[in-house]
Amino acid sequence: MVDLKKQGFVMLLSGDECYLTEISNKPFHTRSGVIDWKTLKKHNSGSKIKTHLGKDFFVVKPSIKDFLERGAKRMPQIIMPKDAALILAYTGVSPRDVVVDVGTGSGFLSIFIANYVRPGKVITYEKDKKVWKVAKKNIGASGLSRFIEMKNKDAARGISERGVDLVTVDVQTPERIVKHAYKSLKVGGYLVVYSPTVEEVIAVTKEIRKLGFSYINTVENIVRNWQTERTTRPRTMGLMHTGFLTFARRAR
Numbered sequence: 001m002v003d004l005k006k007q008g009f010v011m012l013l014s015g016d017e018c019y020l021t022e023i024s025n026k027p028f029h030t031r032s033g034v035i036d037w038k039t040l041k042k043h044n045s046g047s048k049i050k051t052h053l054g055k056d057f058f059v060v061k062p063s064i065k066d067f068l069e070r071g072a073k074r075m076p077q078i079i080m081p082k083d084a085a086l087i088l089a090y091t092g093v094s095p096r097d098v099v100v101d102v103g104t105g106s107g108f109l110s111i112f113i114a115n116y117v118r119p120g121k122v123i124t125y126e127k128d129k130k131v132w133k134v135a136k137k138n139i140g141a142s143g144l145s146r147f148i149e150m151k152n153k154d155a156a157r158g159i160s161e162r163g164v165d166l167v168t169v170d171v172q173t174p175e176r177i178v179k180h181a182y183k184s185l186k187v188g189g190y191l192v193v194y195s196p197t198v199e200e201v202i203a204v205t206k207e208i209r210k211l212g213f214s215y216i217n218t219v220e221n222i223v224r225n226w227q228t229e230r231t232t233r234p235r236t237m238g239l240m241h242t243g244f245l246t247f248a249r250r251a252r
Contacts (some may be wrong), residue, residue: 020070022208033071072138078108091190103171107135127154159184170194175207213248
């Protein structure tokens with residue numbers, strides 16, 4: 001597990017309040033009062049700390065999920081954890097694998113996957129310099145930078161890596177990337193394309209079939225949250241459609 005406390009982060013939990021904070025020289029403000037940074041710095045995971053109003057918080061070692069949800073800066077729309085987890089489940093990516101992530105964005109998927117494949121590697125492509133700089137900061141703060149290689153390049157012009165286990169694609173007009181992904185993948189390796197619309201799925205699938213990929217499958221992952229306060233039922237509001245995931249496997 002990556003030690004995010006070494007990166008300067010701690011989690012604070014109390015009832016329905018949950019905070020990820022960087023240890024700094026400034027007091028940390030919560031809904032239930034202020035915590036002095038000197039007090040926070042000397043506490044270890046599992047210990048209890050009080051705000052100036054007497055509210056108890058527990059200090060917890062943060063996870064990568066905590067960092068991605070509360071600590072990383074977002075630029076473009078990210079691939080949500082429910083979809084990122086499905087990529088791992090459907091491809092069986094594992095430690096020591098090599099992954100190419102096309103469309104770094106804010107770096108969320110690269111960080112998520114690197115946390116699983118290390119000591120393997122994620123090589124990620126992003127053509128937008130401004131977005132690439134934001135991702136670089138997020139990846140540096142995550143503690144996983146030694147497992148992620150960042151390239152400020154347009155993957156539509158080619159992917160230089162060969163024999164990789166997985167290629168993920170989250171860019172506009174992803175069908176332009178498919179032929180490069182095919183060349184990059186080892187036999188048996190997976191291509192996964194994230195598409196927000198059906199029209200994009202159609203364009204991608206058409207290109208995938210041209211190249212002779214096998215095991216082509218498009219899925220939509222919908223998660224429904226339930227409320228358990230007072231009554232138990234599905235929540236009225238929730239995040240339903242985020243995007244489609246198209247999976248394909250290189251067979252030859």
